[in-house]
Amino acid sequence: MKLLISNKEIKSAIKLFANTLNSQYENKEVIIIAILKGAVLFLQHLHEHLDFKNKIEYVDISSYKGNKRGEIKSLPFEINIQNQNILIIDDICDTGNTLSYITDFINKNNPKSVRTSVLLRKKIHNCIFIPDDYLFSIPNKFVVGFGLDFDEKYRFLKEIYTLD
Numbered sequence: 001m002k003l004l005i006s007n008k009e010i011k012s013a014i015k016l017f018a019n020t021l022n023s024q025y026e027n028k029e030v031i032i033i034a035i036l037k038g039a040v041l042f043l044q045h046l047h048e049h050l051d052f053k054n055k056i057e058y059v060d061i062s063s064y065k066g067n068k069r070g071e072i073k074s075l076p077f078e079i080n081i082q083n084q085n086i087l088i089i090d091d092i093c094d095t096g097n098t099l100s101y102i103t104d105f106i107n108k109n110n111p112k113s114v115r116t117s118v119l120l121r122k123k124i125h126n127c128i129f130i131p132d133d134y135l136f137s138i139p140n141k142f143v144v145g146f147g148l149d150f151d152e153k154y155r156f157l158k159e160i161y162t163l164d
C-alpha cells in the first residue's frame, strides 16, 4: 500500500470545507444524508465543525465487490425530502452511479436545495455525475482508509492509501 493523503491533510481540508458549508447554510436547517458505510468517518469529522441545525440520515447503497465495480444495490429509504435542504455526503465519487441514483430519488421528491459533497473524486473519463464539492481529486486507482474499504478491510486507517 502507498500513502496518498495524510491524516493532517484530510482533517484540514474537512475543516475548511465545513466553513464553506457554515456560510452557505447559516440560519438554515439541513438534512445530511450520508451513504453507508464509507461516508461515516467523513461525516463524523465534518460534523464536529458544523454550526447550522441539521438532521442526519443514513442510506445504504453499495456497488463494489472487493475492488471490482458492480451493480448498484440499495436498501429502501424513507426520508422526508419535501421542501428540505439536502446535503448528500459520500466518501468517494467514482463512476458517479451512486450519487446519480440518490440525487434522482431526491429530485423527484421536491427538495428545497440539494448539494452533493464527497471527500474524494476519482478522475475517470466516463463518470456520469460531478459532485458539487470534492475535497481531493485522485488518480483512477482503488484507495482505502478513512472510511474506504476493500472487502470491509482498512476502513479504520487514518490516512488514505492506494492498494498497489
Ligand code: IMP
Pocket (backbone or CB within 6 Å): 035, 038, 062, 063, 064, 090, 091, 092, 093, 094, 095, 096, 097, 098, 099, 141, 142, 143, 144, 148, 149, 150
Ligand atoms: P460510484 O457509484 O462508482 O461513484 O462509486 C461510489 C461508491 O463506490 C463509493 O460510495 C464507495 O463506496 C465505492 N468506491 C468507489 N471507489 C472506491 C475506492 O477506490 N475504494 C473504496 N471504495 C470505493
Ligand code: MG
Pocket (backbone or CB within 6 Å): 035, 036, 037, 038, 039, 061, 062, 090, 091, 098
Ligand atoms: Mg459507498
